[in-house]
Amino acid sequence: MTNRIHGVVNLSETTLRVSKIKDGTVIDHITAGHALDVLKILGITGRVNSVVTVGMNVPSKTLGLKDMVKIEGRELKSEEVDKIALLAPHASINIIRNYKVVDKQLVRLPEVIHDTIKCANPACISNSNEPVQSTFYVDNEEPLRLRCHYCGYIMEKQDIPKQF
Ligand code: CTP
Ligand code: ZN
Numbered sequence: 001m002t003n004r005i006h007g008v009v010n011l012s013e014t015t016l017r018v019s020k021i022k023d024g025t026v027i028d029h030i031t032a033g034h035a036l037d038v039l040k041i042l043g044i045t046g047r048v049n050s051v052v053t054v055g056m057n058v059p060s061k062t063l064g065l066k067d068m069v070k071i072e073g074r075e076l077k078s079e080e081v082d083k084i085a086l087l088a089p090h091a092s093i094n095i096i097r098n099y100k101v102v103d104k105q106l107v108r109l110p111e112v113i114h115d116t117i118k119c120a121n122p123a124c125i126s127n128s129n130e131p132v133q134s135t136f137y138v139d140n141e142e143p144l145r146l147r148c149h150y151c152g153y154i155m156e157k158q159d160i161p162k163q164f
Contacts, residue, residue, distance in 0.1 A: 018055050024072040026094040026101075027081065032057055034087040035067035037164050041083045041116065042076070050074050063090065078105060083116050085109040086144070086160055109138055113146065117163040121153040 030038055035054050039045075044052055051072040060066040067088075075095050084091050085107040095103040115133040119126050126134040126148070135149035144157040155163065 018053050018058075018068070018070060020099055021053075021070050021072050021096055022099055024050070024070065024074055024096055025076045025081075026096060027069045027071075027076075027084065028066070028092045028094060029060065029063060030067040030069065030084070030088040030091050032063070032065040032067050034161070035069055037087050037161060038067070038069055038084050038091075040164055041087075042071075042080065044071070078108070079110075082108050082110050083113065086113065086117070087164075089142075089144070109141060109144075111138060112136070112149075113138070117146075117155075117160065119148045119151060119153055120155050120159050120163055121148065121151050124148060124151040124153060126150050 027038060033056075035056050039052070039054070044050075053070040053072075055068040055070075057065045058068060076093065078093065081091075081093050086109070088107065089109070091107045093103075093105045093107065094101045113134075113136045115135075117134060117136070119134055119136075121127070126132045132150065136146040136155070137149065139145040139147045139154065144160065146155045146160065147153070148155070
């Protein structure tokens with residue numbers, strides 16, 4: 001039995017699917033478990049005006065399980081979303097206008113990452129009370145490895161999600 005509630009969810013006995021949106025941005029194929037980190041990167045708190053829908057552990061043909069985020073009424077620019085590549089290198093950004101996908105892009109890793117994650121070295125100047133913005137260089141893309149501009153500390157892929 002399918003229970004269709006317009007604009008909210010379609011429920012059936014085995015699946016829960018999030019509705020299509022009219023206008024906005026869909027961030028799809030987020031590595032499962034990282035949807036909330038993605039919201040944090042985008043600065044989406046509980047106090048935004050847009051309608052934001054978060055899907056977690058949604059079955060995906062290619063990824064097994066994935067997370068997704070739909071932001072209505074807002075078209076995110078690629079620079080805004082590229083930081084997502086730190087957590088979800090396979091995420092895709094879909095721009096939706098009048099229910100149609102008008103643009104689809106994969107996230108790209110920026111060369112330099114400012115003020116997004118904390119250095120894992122507690123003694124790093126970027127972790128002190130000094131007004132210093134954290135800065136990392138991408139040392140290697142696959143597997144991801146970041147190098148701190150200030151102390152040279154290397155953060156490996158598995159260390160990165162903890163530093164948001
Ligand atoms: N989507 C949406 N609202 C729309 C159109 C699309 O929320 N009006 C969502 C879809 O649910 C999907 C994503 O945007 O999560 C991309 O849509 P589409 O390209 O139609 O889906 P796929 O072909 O499955 O995409 P991909 O090939 O990237 O997996
Ligand atoms: Zn450092």
